[in-house]
Amino acid sequence: MDAERAKVAKLSADDRALSRQLASAKELDLDKRRALVDAADELERIRIKHQREIVDLEVEAGKRAREAREREEELKVVKEDLETARETIASLKSTVAHQSGVQVTLNAQIAALQVENSELRAQLDDLSSAVSKGALEYADARRKIEQLEKEAREAEMVRRKLHNMVQELKGNIRVFCRVRPERAAVADLTFPDKEDHREIVVSSTSLNAMGQERKEAHNFTFDRVFEPEATQSDVYEEISLLAQSCVDGYNVCIFAYGQTGSGKSFTMEGGSTEATVGMIPRAVDDVFRAADALRNKGWEYKMDGQFLEIYNETINDLLGKGEFDKKKHEIKHEKQGSTITTRVTDVNVLPLSTPREVASLLRLANSRRTVAATLMNERSSRSHSVFTLRVSGYNAHTGTRCEGCLNLVDLAGSERLNASGAAGDKDRLRETQNINRSLSALGDVIAALGEKSVEKASEKHVPYRNSKLTYLLQNSLSGNSKTLMILNLSPLAAHLGESLTSLRFATKVNNTTIGTARKQVRGPS
Numbered sequence: 308m309d310a311e312r313a314k315v316a317k318l319s320a321d322d323r324a325l326s327r328q329l330a331s332a333k334e335l336d337l338d339k340r341r342a343l344v345d346a347a348d349e350l351e352r353i354r355i356k357h358q359r360e361i362v363d364l365e366v367e368a369g370k371r372a373r374e375a376r377e378r379e380e381e382l383k384v385v386k387e388d389l390e391t392a393r394e395t396i397a398s399l400k401s402t403v404a405h406q407s408g409v410q411v412t413l414n415a416q417i418a419a420l421q422v423e424n425s426e427l428r429a430q431l432d433d434l435s436s437a438v439s440k441g442a443l444e445y446a447d448a449r450r451k452i453e454q455l456e457k458e459a460r461e462a463e464m465v466r467r468k469l470h471n472m473v474q475e476l477k478g479n480i481r482v483f484c485r486v487r488p489e490r491a492a493v494a495d496l497t498f499p500d501k502e503d504h505r506e507i508v509v510s511s512t513s514l515n516a517m518g519q520e521r522k523e524a525h526n527f528t529f530d531r532v533f534e535p536e537a538t539q540s541d542v543y544e545e546i547s548l549l550a551q552s553c554v555d556g557y558n559v560c561i562f563a564y565g566q567t568g569s570g571k572s573f574t575m576e577g578g579s580t581e582a583t584v585g586m587i588p589r590a591v592d593d594v595f596r597a598a599d600a601l602r603n604k605g606w607e608y609k610m611d612g613q614f615l616e617i618y619n620e621t622i623n624d625l626l627g628k629g630e631f632d633k634k635k636h637e638i639k640h641e642k643q644g645s646t647i648t649t650r651v652t653d654v655n656v657l658p659l660s661t662p663r664e665v666a667s668l669l670r671l672a673n674s675r676r677t678v679a680a681t682l683m684n685e686r687s688s689r690s691h692s693v694f695t696l697r698v699s700g701y702n703a704h705t706g707t708r709c710e711g712c713l714n715l716v717d718l719a720g721s722e723r724l725n726a727s728g729a730a731g732d733k734d735r736l737r738e739t740q741n742i743n744r745s746l747s748a749l750g751d752v753i754a755a756l757g758e759k760s761v762e763k764a765s766e767k768h769v770p771y772r773n774s775k776l777t778y779l780l781q782n783s784l785s786g787n788s789k790t791l792m793i794l795n796l797s798p799l800a801a802h803l804g805e806s807l808t809s810l811r812f813a814t815k816v817n818n819t820t821i822g823t824a825r826k827q828v829r830g831p832s
């Protein structure tokens with residue numbers, strides 16, 4: 308029993324021990340449960356905290372992601388900028404390389420220029436000293452030039468005097484005779500003077516009282532006779548010095564006289580070719596040339612021209628504006644100091660500065676004459692045409708002035724009344740009478756001038772006022788003037804009578820040259 312008791316005691320002790328262990332285990336379990344709850348709480352807290360942290364981190368990650376995208380964008384832009392900058396740098400690098408090359412070249416050029424510059428400076432120094440030396444030489448040369456210019460002006464005065472003496476020795480009134488070429492039946496004209504060409508012989512046959520044929524030879528002598536073969540330049544050669552006289556301040560008159568168709572217009576105006584151009588254009592060219600040549604001797608010239616027609620003792624302006632000149636023109640001789648200027652009222656006087664302008668003036672005048680010719684039955688051969696070129700010169704060195712005048716006159720046909728078939732026609736009769744009157748007035752004036760030069764100047768009356776032509780040319784026919792008459796002859800047998808009349812008229816004019824020839828005896832004054 309004891310054993311049983313011992314066993315029960317032992318079992319009770321075990322039970323108590325186990326109860327205690329159970330209580331302890333329960334306690335422990337409770338603790339563990341409490342700890343578990345705490346841990347669960349802690350876990351929940353941590354979970355919540357983590358959740359919050361995750362949210363925060365997600366927000367942060369979103370922010371970072373945005374920022375990363377922005378950075379990416381920025382990076383892209385920066386990359387592009389970088390690319391552009393790279394390209395720019397590459398281009399700049401090549402520019403710099405090129406510029407470096409250029410700079411090298413420029414540097415070389417600068418170096419060369421610097422060398423050149425120093426050479427030039429050296430030359431400049433040389434030149435400066437040469438200039439100062441030259442200035443002295445220039446002043447010296449200037450003095451010499453002034454001296455030479457003075458001598459040239461003096462020589463010019465001497466030339467003028469000598470030229471005038473030559474002209475005076477030739478006679479201030481000269482007559483040339485020119486025979487027109489002709490293929491048809493020509494008269495018996497011979498030219499015996501083969502040396503000086505001064506004679507013309509006209510042979511005519513007539514019946515004497517017994518009815519027998521009588522041959523008569525008429526000898527005429529002039530200052531120069533031009534045979535039909537003579538060219539325009541042959542004729543001009545003889546008169547070219549008159550152009551110089553005009554520039555020297557003399558009045559010059561050149562007349563073309565002769566019957567209609569004898570070659571007056573051909574002689575004065577001529578054709579359009581160089582060989583056929585007439586005396587007017589040649590003289591005008593020479594006047595301009597002579598004036599030009601005197602420029603370096605201090606002379607300045609001014610030219611103007613007028614072109615008039617005298618028809619039936621009425622003056623018409625060939626340079627007028629209208630188709631036909633209806634104005635009444637008066638001739639005035641105005642004295643200014645020692646010079647007398649002839650002016651015609653209400654006519655156009657055109658300034659002329661080149662021969663070309665003169666040519667167009669002549670064309671204008673001719674076109675007006677042509678209009679008049681068709682209106683008034685070949686009026687051109689029934690009127691006198693007077694082209695006047697006035698030449699005024701001034702020498703600023705010497706203060707000298709000179710006024711010359713070149714008158715080129717194409718006279719009306721000189722045929723006599725019956726020859727022109729005018730006897731029955733009243734207008735034609737008046738025309739012819741006027742022409743004859745003015746031509747004989749011209750002959751009388753020239754004859755009186757010739758006589759005047761052998762007598763005392765004031766004693767002889769010169770009948771200038773007997774015709775418009777002589778009154779217009781009064782100033783150019785008197786005093787220190789030079790007159791040339793070119794007698795144009797038709798060689799036709801049918802014109803023999805007219806030719807003889809013309810030759811006699813011209814001889815009357817030519818005889819007046821005796822007066823001026825006396826100057827040869829007296830010698831230059």
Ligand SMILES: Nc1ncnc2c1ncn2[C@@H]1O[C@H](COP(=O)(O)OP(=O)(O)OP(=O)(O)O)[C@@H](O)[C@H]1O
Binds near residue numbers: 568
């Ligand atoms: N020397 C010459 N050489 C060649 N032809 C000439 C010469 N002279 C005159 N002629 C010619 O003769 C013709 C008549 O000449 P021009 O017209 O000059 O005579 P004119 O006397 O002026 O006559 P008008 O009084 O009718 O004007 C013209 O055809 C002209 O070309």
